Structure formats: C-alpha cells, structure tokens
Amino acid sequence: MILKKHLSPFLLCLALSLSSGVALANSGGKEGGAGGGSTAKLEAFTVNLSSTERYLQLSMALQIANAEVSDRIKMFMPKLRHVLIVxxxxxxxxxxxxxxxxxxLMEEIKEGVNKTLELKEHxxxxxxxxxxxVIQ
Known part of the structure; x- marks a missing residue:
C-alpha cells in the first residue's frame, strides 16, 4: 500500500514529462559544435508515404544551438508536427x-523546423x- 502511494506521483510526473513531445538531453561538448551540445528528442512519427502501400516510422533527435531552442520547440510543437508530417x-x-x-530528408527537416521556429540554422x-x- 505504501509503495502504491509513492509510485502514483512518480508515474504522474513521468507522464507529464513525456506528454510534452520533446525531451532535452545534453550530449556533452561545446553547445552548437559538431557532435556536441544539446539535443531535443521528438516523439516518433508514423506516416503513409506518397505511395499509400508503404509507411515510414521515424524517430529523431534534433541537435540545437542552445537550450532555449528546446522551449521554442515545445511552444511550436503542434505546428512542427504538422510541418513534419506533411x-x-x-x-x-x-x-x-x-x-x-x-x-x-535530414536537410529538409532542418530547414522546415528552423523556418517554423523562425530561427536561422546557427x-x-x-x-x-x-x-x-523503418519503411514498410
């Protein structure tokens, strides 16, 4: 019974953090440098490709210039998901x-996200x- 009382707030906190659609992780190194800095992980996408017999399942992380970009991604998430799905x-x-x-595709995603966020690449x-x- 005690475990149940302590577990519920933990699960609630976990659910709230996952529901935002983006997680920020620091991968070490200098921010904005090649291979270093912060990343924003997006929820997975599953979309039908232009030929409706196939679909794409895609998970990605975005390397971001600084941690403030993560807040901007959260703010624009509905529009970002729309742009990426299209x-x-x-x-x-x-x-x-x-x-x-x-x-x-990586370049198009980067350009589309930055345009939506109204930011330059750097x-x-x-x-x-x-x-x-995965394409199936």
Whole structure:
C-alpha cells in the first residue's frame, strides 16, 4: 500500500514529462559544435508515404544551438508536427532508401523546423539524427 502511494506521483510526473513531445538531453561538448551540445528528442512519427502501400516510422533527435531552442520547440510543437508530417508523407519510399535520400530528408527537416521556429540554422536546429528509420 505504501509503495502504491509513492509510485502514483512518480508515474504522474513521468507522464507529464513525456506528454510534452520533446525531451532535452545534453550530449556533452561545446553547445552548437559538431557532435556536441544539446539535443531535443521528438516523439516518433508514423506516416503513409506518397505511395499509400508503404509507411515510414521515424524517430529523431534534433541537435540545437542552445537550450532555449528546446522551449521554442515545445511552444511550436503542434505546428512542427504538422510541418513534419506533411513533409514526410510527401516522400516516396524509393527516394528514402538511398543514403543520399536520407541526407536530403535530414536537410529538409532542418530547414522546415528552423523556418517554423523562425530561427536561422546557427541559432536553431543545427543537425538531425535519425534514431529509428523503418519503411514498410
């Protein structure tokens, strides 16, 4: 019974932190530098690709120039998810199979997010990291 009382606030806190759609992590190094700085992890996306027989499941983290960008991402999350869903669902599975196609998508995501956040690349999202990328 005591465990149940202590566990409920913990689960509530965990649920609230997960519901924001973005988590901030410091990966060490100098902020904004290549391979270092903070990242904002987005909730997973599952979208139908332009050929409706296939879909893309994608998890990603965004390298951000500074921690304040994380707050901006949270504020713009509904619009960001919309922009990313439209972008991802416009792609054909064949486009995304190649390494070149994935790199192009990373650039388009970075540009789309920074435009939505109304930030320049060096002030906003500096890189995109795919954590899960499945086409079925």
């Amino acid at each position: 972008l991802l669902s416009s792609k054909d599975g064949e486009q995304l199979q190649s390494l070149e196609g994935k790199h192009k 002030d906003g999202v500096t890189d995109v990291f795919f954590e899960n990328f």
